[in-house]
Amino acid sequence: MRDEEQANSMRLTLISMPWAIFNRPSIQLGTLKGFLGQQPEQIKVDCLHPYLAVAARLGMDYYRQISENPWAGEALYCGLLFPGQAEQAAQVFARYLPARITGMGYEQLLSQLEEEMEKWLDQLQLDNCSLIGFSVCFSQLPASLYAARKIKARWPDIPIVMGGSTCTRELGSSLLAEFSAIDYVITGEGEQPLQELLLHLNGQTELTCGTILRKNQTIAALTDHEISEIADLSSLPLPVYDDYFQEMQILGLDFIPVLPIEFSRGCWWNKCTFCNLNLQWQGYRAKKAEQVATEVKEMHKKYQCLDYTFTDNALPVKEADLFFATMADSGKDLRFFGEIRTLKKAATYHLYRKGGLNSVQVGIEALSDSLLARMNKGTTVMDNLVAMKFAASASMTLDGNLILEFPGSSQEEVTETLRILELALPFRPLSAAGFFLGHGSPVCVQPKQYGITAIVQHPNNRKLYPKRILDNLDMLIKSWRGDRTLQKKQWLPVRNRIVQWHQFHARRPDPSKHALSYRDGGDFIIIRQERINDPPLHHRLRGLSRRIYLACEEPVEKKKLLTQFSQVTKEQLSGFLADLEQKKILYANTKSCLALAVRQP
Secondary structure: OHHHHHHHHHEEEEOOOOOOOOOOOOOHHOOOOOOHHOOOOOOOEEEOOHHHHHHHHHHHHHOOOOOOHHHHHHHHHHHHHHHHHHHHHHHHOOOOOOHHHHHHHHHHHHHHHHHHHHHHHHHHOOOOEEEEEEEEEEEEEHHHHHHHHHHHHOOOOEEEEOOOOOOOHHHHHHHHOOOOOEEEOOOOOOOOHHHHHHHOOOOOOOEOOOOOOEOOOHHHHHHHHOOOOOOOHHHOOOOOHHHHHHHHHOOOOOOOOEEEEOEEEOOOOOOOOOOOOOOOOOOOOOOHHHHHHEEEEHHHHHHHEEEEOOOOOOOOHHHHHHHHHHOOOOOOEEEEEEEEOOOOOOOHHHHHOOEEEEEEOOEEEOOOHHHHOOOOOOHHHHHHHHHHHHHHHHHEEOEEEEEEOOOOOHHHHHHHHHHHHHHHOOOOOOOOEEEEEEOOOOHHHHHHHHHOEEEEHHHHHHHHHOOOHOOOOOOOOEEEEOHHHHHHHHHHHHHHHHHHHHHHHHHHOOOOOOOOEEEEEEOOOEEEEOOEEEEEEEEEEHHHHHHHHHHOOOOHHHHHHHOOOOOHHHHHHHHHHHHHOOOOOEEEOOOEEEEEEOOOO
16 A cells, blocks of 8 residues: 555655745745645645755845846856856846946856855755756746756756746747756646646646646647636645745754735736736736735744735735734734735825835836826826825835836926926835836737837847847847837936935935924924935925815815815915925825825824
């Protein structure tokens, strides 16, 4: 009986390569291990995180710098994967991480990464391994290809599968054609396809899942098979991060990890024209708040961690409300990071902050209403300023991007952006993100609608990959022809203004104070306004002026103000609001207005 069980048992080795964030276990690996572990088949899953050893070798701070610069990370492993490209790859690396910042040369880094790879391979235990799987996300593709080649050279009989958000159908097909080390690619959600692949390799079933690619398989054949996804996310067990903690202990690493958790898959909005983050999902699914709260409680008990990061593209609003209300009553000092769309009410930000959400990524993307409309964000400049103000008032760190050089942007949109940036100066600065053409995004699918005349390989990829290979790889990041030169020129003032914005906040003498704040004296308020290269200004609003300004604490329609303050004429109100906007302490559009000052606690 034991021999029969051993014959039916399967061993899977899952790997997450650099440049995954070092202080987080891979949720992809942890979720797959949890899912396969609850199946009736005997499947032993080993999760390996070689990025931990690389981080220990290079140093945590330096590893973090590389992981935050995706092109720099890809340039390193492309230099090992394609030695003939090393010289050009070094140029890409130097552009994003100059030696004066890193203190380490490109060739020295290649040598260390190569030595670490050989050391890791020498320690691998792959006896009786049925399948090796690579989770390929972020900037992990070159590192995964390099490791797969090395593993295949030592263990040629063990099949290798790749999957993850980077593995689109088109790229997956070309990877199989160009890289002999890869035997299979899973192009969508991984749980059920990976289980089917294991059973197939064990002789127990045929491959029917349309998201499992094999060599010499055409893309058209995918439509003949069923795409397999988890219909109900509540059926998924808790991710298993035990292997990550064991590797930490073996390496002697002493830091407190941030644990990834999953509320939903996909994006409930999923309409942004520039976005390609949801190619692997066939729809939006979310767990209930009660289940996620239970999962956090179990992970807290099992791993004794207080910091968590949601992997969602956008938290589900109603369930998030319930979740953070529950967490607010947990009695624990839990901290969360999550990506959210703009929220409308200050009370929601305060609720989330009380529930532990101390850091958020908000999809700001633009500060021009017409540009936001062409991006199909479903938000306005007012919404974005509301998010920045309310996050600040809740003592919540808000990070976001401004997409510059969007194809077809007008000078009027640049001018509007510059004007709004003056009003946004008091809030945490956003990051400049030059537009890139993402494979599968609406802009990429319908380029002519955005003035794009041709789609070409990204110039960085032309330096990182040999031409014979790149010609057959459908990479996720592309370049384009059209009005790129014009866009770079007209958006340069915005890019410079964002640099100035960051410098202003870096030099502020007391970051604990809001840069634009007010204190209420009962029948007057005093607004304190910090400025660039000038001493702060103080504005005193008395009586009726105070009441009108405080009535704009949240966005309010001008006609409502006229009703509320009937003693004021339309012309008087317009003049007063225009004066406040000129002073950069209020924002107004054609219908509504928002006071920008945050009450100083």
